[in-house]
Amino acid sequence: MEKSNVKTVPSMKSMSMSRHLFSLLLSLSFLFLLCRLLLLSRSSHQLLSSSSSSSSSFSLPPAHAHADPCSGRYVYVYDLPDKFNSDILRDCRTILPWIDMCPFVANMGLGPHLTETGSVLTGTGWHITNQWVLEVIFHNRMRQYECLTANSSQADAFFVPYYVGLDTGRHLWTHDISLRDSLLLELFQLLKSRPEWSVKGGRDHFILSGRATWDLRRQADEDHLWGGKLLTLPEVKNMTVLLIEACPWDSEHEFAIPYPTNFHPSNESQIVAWQDKVRSTDRPWLFSFAGARRPGQAGSIRDQVFGQCLKSARCRLLDCATQDNDCDSPATTMSLFQSSSFCLQPPGDTPTRRSAFDSMLAGCIPVFFSPHSAYTQYKWYLPGNYSEYSVYIPEDEVREGRVSIEEVLLRYSEEEIGDMKEKVISMIPGLIYKDPSHQLESVRDAFDLAIDGVLQRVKSTIGT
Template identity: 40%
Template structure:
């Protein structure tokens, strides 16, 4: 049954790919916006999906291939909510770009060239499979193909006009080529052959050279404007009965870190507030709970948005401490729920998602509390949050709600009405086209 389902999915994607240029051009001006989708052998994308259960040290991601990478619906009557896996961002992006209104069959008129290579999925054989000791080879097959098949497409701008999507953090692809023995990750972003390519991924390095961060996919993928508007109304009218919330794992060891500090403060604050007429109760009667913790240890929340979205709808502030890496999918879940994100590292968002979350707007929709102040200097998160006037909190929440369209990936085949709102995909395309335009203009200036 699973094999039949996967085979049927592959046929659907192949059919959609064959129809990519038949999309009617809308009234949107396509000048300087033409994209050419590079034809790659299926071994670089669709064939990789058939290996979804071949990595015993990694989760079987076959169930999340449904609905062209959005995953299975959370329940049978759901229209907007899916059990999405961030690893499938490459597939989601590929499916969406087939609907892009400014596609061209002619690479000579294209302003950008998209490489539909499922790089993160292909990296699994190096990260979790028997090929880990040859991880420096990740990407070499792709480059050899680009050099041998219609090489003039690459040579026109030496890759400066090419872009691709990688659905894992950049740290997984920047192992130095000369590491012996190899450490974690592959060396894709260290290959000189790909230095000129623009790479979109959910987390970049502190020195953005090749890569640009785009939002992690959440579980919210509305198909039309009515579903989107219904969700926004729910977000706006939701009663915020918790002051702050942390949804995540970790922080249970003895080593000082921000997650441990959050858990300790939450437990202490809730315990001291039980049955006592504290100053918190006197000034914050709208909250029935100071801090709510949704334990997502061992990945139990990853494909079950019900576990954390309802608590987020009931919280005013959602804490976003870094974990293994600085960024979190939870940041975008929180925004989708209208919950004001609280960051503890600037690399968690401010230095990442410049296209989707403008740097100068952060004070309007988020809070920043340096983790060192909390972990080593005894600063209480509760004190910081309680000091913010309610009128300011309302303004911040309104700003968060306005960001929802920019951080969601609407469903493929969505209604024309919903397409009038630029989502995470549209914003990423705009940023990519501008980035490539700037790179090519700089090249011309240098030549002259």
């Protein structure tokens, strides 16, 4: 209700008040006002004098102190001798015995630029990225991390930039385990001599490998056995270890992070443009598969997957064992994935596949046959409800011929497929590694989510 603007009319009695009384009240009011002004003047003089003699006696209230945005997020990066990282890159031709890795470790680990992307890879930000170079990409991203600290006493976590996967890969096909383990053992002698390690016994330290857990958990020191021994060292049990594939049943300190794809955007608009592209792409194939058979691998369902795809008019197959199909070409594989609603991801040499991330980058719904291909692995990245973004078909049912992949996928309505595809597309920013030379402040990529996971794990481990 609005207030009334009508003034109260004074009574006749008050109007007949004597002029003497009115004059008296006026005089008293004047005297009161004069005294008040004198008191204020005196107080102001005292305050100014006090302020000039002592700044702590009178001051304006301090401005609101902003909270430290890096509180709880500081990371200290060890400055290791070059032999643990950059020397390995300089000796890049020895990293793998059958391929020259020098082009792939270039451009901060992103590999050669793709300048002619055509209609399949519209836009920029594309490279030919090798799946084993994640250590290089991650280290270069770490150099740009906004909460680095040179003060180890301030750090919440400690990163050890040893390229253990690349180092181990140089010697995996030799039978000299002393050579295979020498740099690794030297590293831990160095770490244990440092005060940063002794404070928490390594529980606030983390390390990363671009290889799967199975390449780094040799159980005995015998020359004929496969792999390095990083994950069997007692000291490592306290650390947080990031890998492209973790052991889902025998470790509490291993955490899987995405394989690197070929897309490394340098700005947010590149990501949005790519999402728009794969969202609007026509998908004439119900499902597809890119890969090779595993004839000598016991238990593999690759033959069954090949057979079912070849028999279906709704499936497109890319046999990567033939020379005609260049499966190492980003344009070749992305063309396949963009044209398909579902992409089959059976286990290969290990349960996980880089292809799973390539296909999701293309907006293709992954079809998994083992829970260890995704669900027990990438918990920092993939939704807990796997049916939101993927299809699961138990591999035993495929192996024994009790299920038709095509029939399972035909049960999904167009609306369900659209919802799942949109979920996959929304996940893209968190599944890629951006170009380390640029900042994407509004986009959190796979690196950012990994650091979040490490810091949370360290906090829960050390109880702070």
